[in-house]
Amino acid sequence: MPHALSPLSDAGAEFDRQVNNLVTRDYPALAGLDAGEFEALVAPLRAEAVALAAAPDASYDLEAGRVPFLLVIARDVVPVEETMPRTTLHGGRLPGFVDRSFEPGSLERFVATEETEAGGLSAYLLYGVERGEEFCGVVPETAMAAIAGRGRGLLTIEEGVALITHFPEVLVKNKCFSLGGSRCGDRRVPAIWISKKAPKLGWCWAGNPHTWLGMASAAGRRVAGE
Structure with a gap:
């Protein structure tokens, strides 16, 4: 569904768009909820979204892969x-x-790292999101260290899926991204890129750079009432 409103000009409407975006993709049924129950689950986050969009570090530039x-x-x-x-x-x-x-069975082992503090969260906001194309061609381990040095966090698999679900424009040729916030204890780093004219969730080695694969990051996460 197209998003005509900038999240910075009308954050409430943008939050509502994202909720509707998930409803139309059958998220409520997949979660074992009806639409009303699903909307009630996420509704407390609306006020947080409005506040985050007004923050100094909020940025909305789809071409550059940044969303608030x-x-x-x-x-x-x-x-x-x-x-x-x-x-x-x-x-x-x-x-x-x-x-x-x-x-088979390996995807379940790619869980949120302790550093992300995303473990145990069910519905939340990720804010200050960047696709991270500046790290295209950089060794993933080096990119992850640089991001940590800036006080930013790496995206998990779920967060990467959320990014291309709500803003498919950010996934483009030669500007795809790794998701270092989900690991399974070995050298693999999940990533989303384009294959066969569709988004693909795969993985690459932590020591192998790719010219078309950056490292996505975010300023933080927020649950209702924080």
Whole structure:
């Protein structure tokens, strides 16, 4: 669904758009809720979204891959295996997919790192989001260290899916991104890029740079009432 309003000019309307975006993609049913129950789950975050969009570090520039906030639904509520097929490229029709490089049962082991503090959250806002194309061609380990040095956090798999679900424009050729906030204890780093004219969730090695793969990050996460 197109978003005619900038989140910075009308954050409340942008939050409502993101909620409706998930409803139209069957998130309530996938979570075992009806639309009203789902909206009640996320409604307390609306005021937080308005406040975040007014913050000094809020930025909205889709061409540069920056958005002020995202509504994120954790995999414990709706599994990644269900959310990825509900993504498409901007203007595309082919559904996103999880790459076969994830051997059976391995995707579940890619969990949020302690540093993200995202573990245990069900519905929340990610804010100050950047696609991180400045790190294209940089070794992922180096990129992750640079981001940590700036006091920013790495995106998890769910957050990467949320980014391309709400803003498919940010996933473009040669400007794709890794998701260092989800790890499984080995050298693999999840990433989302374009394959077969659709978004693909795969992984790359932490020591191998790719010219078309940056490192996504965010200023932080917010739950209702913080």
